Amino acid sequence: MADEMVRRAQRFVNDVYGSRIGMTVEEDGLTKWEVMYALTRALQSELGISPVSNSFGPTTLATLTARYPKLNFGTMPSADFCRIIQSALYCKGYDGDGINGAYGPRVQAAVTKLKEDMGVGTVFPGSDLTPKVFKGLLTMDAYVPVGSGSATVREIQQWLNGRYIGRRDFFVIPCDGHHSRDVAKSVLFAIQYELGMADGTANGVFGPGTQAGLKQHTVSLGSTGIWVWLFSAALALNKRPVDFTGTFDSSVGSAVRAFQSFAKLAVTGDGDFATWASLLISYGDQTRGGEACDGVTKITDARAATLKAQGIKYVGRYLTALSTSTLPEKPIQPGELQTIAANGLRCFPIYQTVGRDADSFKYAAGRAAGDAAVNAAQHHGFKNGTRIFFAVDFDALDGEVTSNVLPHFKGIVDSLAVLGNPYLVGVYGPRNVCSRVAAAGYSTASFVSDMSSGFSGNLGYALPEDWAYDQIVTRTIGSGDGRIDVDVDIASGRDTGQNSFDPPRDVVPDTRLATDLYPALELDVGKYMESIGFPNNGGTRNFTHWKCLQTTVWDHDDVITELSNRYSMRKSLIQASAYWEMRHWDAADDAVDLLVEGYHNRPPGVPPPANVPRDSSTGIAQIFGVTAIRAWNHCIAKGVATGTIRDTADDDDVYAAWRQVKDEDYALRTVAMIHIWGADGKPGGQNSPDGETVLRPIAWDYTDWEIFQILRRYQGWGAEAEEHAGKRMVLYQILENYNSISRHR
Known part of the structure; x- marks a missing residue:
């Protein structure tokens, strides 16, 4: 909601x-980062810092500290310097006394309340505005x-702010009740x-020194003091039901055991190093062994033996x-799943x-990913x-x-x-x-x-409640033929993979589309x-959806199947390109086609009219005559x-080609020619500004990336071609699902 004072x-x-600061902000009454950036730049301008920037960084802090270690009425x-403060207070929800330029009682009360809310009121008593508090004021933190x-x-x-704000590299963190990156x-x-690291050494990184120190500070039932305070804080920040406390009592012990069980740690009930690590850093103790792994290397018998030994x-x-x-071994290799199962592993x-x-x-x-993943999973068995x-x-x-x-996963x-x-x-x-x-379902x-x-x-x-695998470290294990690089994963047991598979599908040529699949295909594409x-x-x-599908998929299935088998090109590449283009055919295309007809059929000796095209994208596959010539x-x-x-x-050759691609059969054959030309980098054509790379020859086992490239190159290059290719990928995968069913019957 807009606020008049903002x-x-x-x-x-x-x-x-x-x-003076190189920017203005929209006057909409809404607090946002742009406003805080502008106020930060205004402060820098008042301090004589040049150039100004959005960042309240070390230079701004040092300059402010040197000149005004305490800002107050005296x-x-x-007045404008004070108005910067007052404006920031309003943006934070505090009283800025009308932005009147005076550090009066209302502003002083607001600053006092701000410091109290930050948890630094005891460290910085009174109404003075200190540099680190000023820095916190010019953020979007609540x-x-x-x-x-x-x-x-x-x-x-608030406790963290109050206890450590005096340290050089510690700055005010939010006090909104939510865990965050800054809080962590x-x-x-x-x-x-607390380990005794000096300013400049302490860096907020979970490095070797921090890890070594924590190994000396296990807390357990009956422990008290600062390490319990920090440990209970870490538990609470990881959504464990525990009070923030300096005494390790039975309730803390219960929370620890529950967390250890959830994170698949040894359930000791103690705040040992492994538990500290899992609470403080996402990967936890990287010396742990995991029951799962993932990798980009084929699992052979020798490598399977290495994994089992681990x-x-x-x-x-x-x-x-x-x-x-x-x-090359990133995707599942032929026979690999059978090797995994035979060695007692699951995938x-x-x-x-x-x-x-x-x-x-x-x-x-997301729609494309879903269809592609199903096709691939069924292919592997x-x-x-x-x-x-x-x-x-x-x-x-x-x-x-x-x-x-989220929209992607909805797809x-x-x-x-x-x-x-x-x-x-x-x-x-x-x-x-x-x-x-997961929360979205x-x-x-x-x-x-x-x-x-x-x-x-x-x-x-916090670690998601529904976690199945937790990827924590990359390791090289084994030797000789059994040597393998893997990412080690902790397994929760929520997913156990598979150890029994259907026979893998061979890479086989396309066949005619089974007529009994027409209704479902029509429904899914529609x-x-x-x-x-x-x-x-x-x-x-x-044209309607039905007419486009009939023309580009059903009526010419013999031609498309022939082209597919001749060029080892999936039928879906031809069908998707033609259907997509036919669905886009509209009255504007008809109007341009009429102009092209006029250009080529003007009386002999009459020069072409100005700005009248001699070529256009035409026919069911919307192909230019020039494009057809280059591809053929x-x-x-x-x-x-x-x-x-x-x-x-x-002109005569262009017109002849242009008229030919109006024929449906010839248009579909030309789609195949354009795809072959596209895979070869479109030599002799109008390539993209950086040139089109040469792909491997079109094959039935083309990867998703290669398919995307072919679909994109059919249209051209640039943002629109990329966007449309993404949408055509979905269409391709839907068509491929039904073509795959037909060829594997």
Whole structure:
């Protein structure tokens, strides 16, 4: 809700400092980081710091400390300086006395209350505004309970501030009742200070010195003092039902045993090093052995023996890979699952594509991932009921989880539901990702990427309640033929993988699409296209969903099957490209086609009208005449097609090709030519600004990445082509599911 005093603060910083600090803020009455950044820049301007920045960093703090170690009525340098403070107070929800430029009684009371809420009122008594408090004032941190904030957590936050604010590298942390990255790091600082580390040595990192020190500070029943205070704080921050206390009593012991059992630690009831480590850092004690592992290396008999000797029971392996040259053994290899089972191990499957940033995650991509994972799992022989862990392998911020990751998993769930839920959905990722996907109802168990301890989604978040595997360290184990690199995973028992598999599907040519699959295919494609804004009745486009499917899939199935077998090209590549383009055909395309007809059929000797095109994307596959010429010329020269070489500079040749691609049969053949041309990098064409890389020849075992590239190259390059290729990937995977059923009957 907009606040009028915040709006006045925004107006003040814009009017007085906008031209001096290089930014203005929207005057909407809403507190946000942009406002705090502007106030920080205004403060730097008053201190004479240049250039100004959004960061209240060491230079700002040192300059402020040197000039104004205590800001009060007598030391306030100017009215505008005071207005910066008053504006920040209003943004924090405190009384700024009308932003009148005077450090009067109301402002003094507000600053006193602010320090009390921070927990530093005893350290900094009175109404003086000290530099570290000023730094905390210019953040979005809250110092009062927020939402469902825990009173115990807030007590811990205030205690940490009050006890350690005097140390050089310790700054005010939020006191909102919620665990966070800053709070987690502050606990590590506190431990290092109590271990006797000097300023400059203490760094908030769980390093060798901190670990060695904690090994000397086991706490147990009857212990009292600072180490119990810190240990109970760590328990509470990990959502254990315990009071913040300095006495290790029976209730603390019960909480410890429950946590140890939950985290699969030795249940001793003591605050030993392994328990400290699991409470303080996501990966915990990395010397632990795990009953599970995952890796990018094929499991052979010798490697299986190594794993068993290490006590490993469950092995995570990847269903697919982006490339056949990089990490060639990353995807499950032929015969590997049988080797795993024969050696008494069990396998849990992981599905991962690019997934390294938020843009890779959206609803359409989730639909594609669901279909692709099912196809791959069935290809390898995983039986129904297996849990597939879908990877989110990047540091997703909480807002990105909301905007990208959750819709992506909704797409996965929807995809599997359409297919009859043959597999369970699991999630691999940081703690916050796993917990939120589970809370949304989109996963049944979590595989936690806890090795990435610095991820914002790990530090400050508790281990998810539904965790199945907890990835803690990479190790090289074994020797000779049994040597293997693995990520060691702790197993909770919620998932145990599989040790019995159906016979793997061979990579075989496509066949005609079974007619009994038509109704289900029509339904699934229609549902997907409607989900991305294409109504089945065609809407503003020329053709209905049914007409497009009939034309590009059913009526020409013989031609598409022939092309597929001739070029080892999955039928779905041809079908997806043609169907997608036909669904986009609209009146604007018809209008441009008429102009092209006019260009080529003008009276002899009449020059072409200005700005009238000689070419356009036309026909069911929306192909330019020039594109058809380039693709066919390439394939004819390569020896994979026959025909006459044409000249893209010759109007008659362009018109002849343009008219040919209006024929449905020829258009579908041209789609195949364009795909072959695209895989070869589009030589002789108008490539992307950086040029198109040459892919391996099109094959039935193309990876997801290669398929994406072919679909994207059909359209061109740039943001729109990337976006459409992502959506066409879903279409491809739906079509591939039904083509796969047909060819494996």
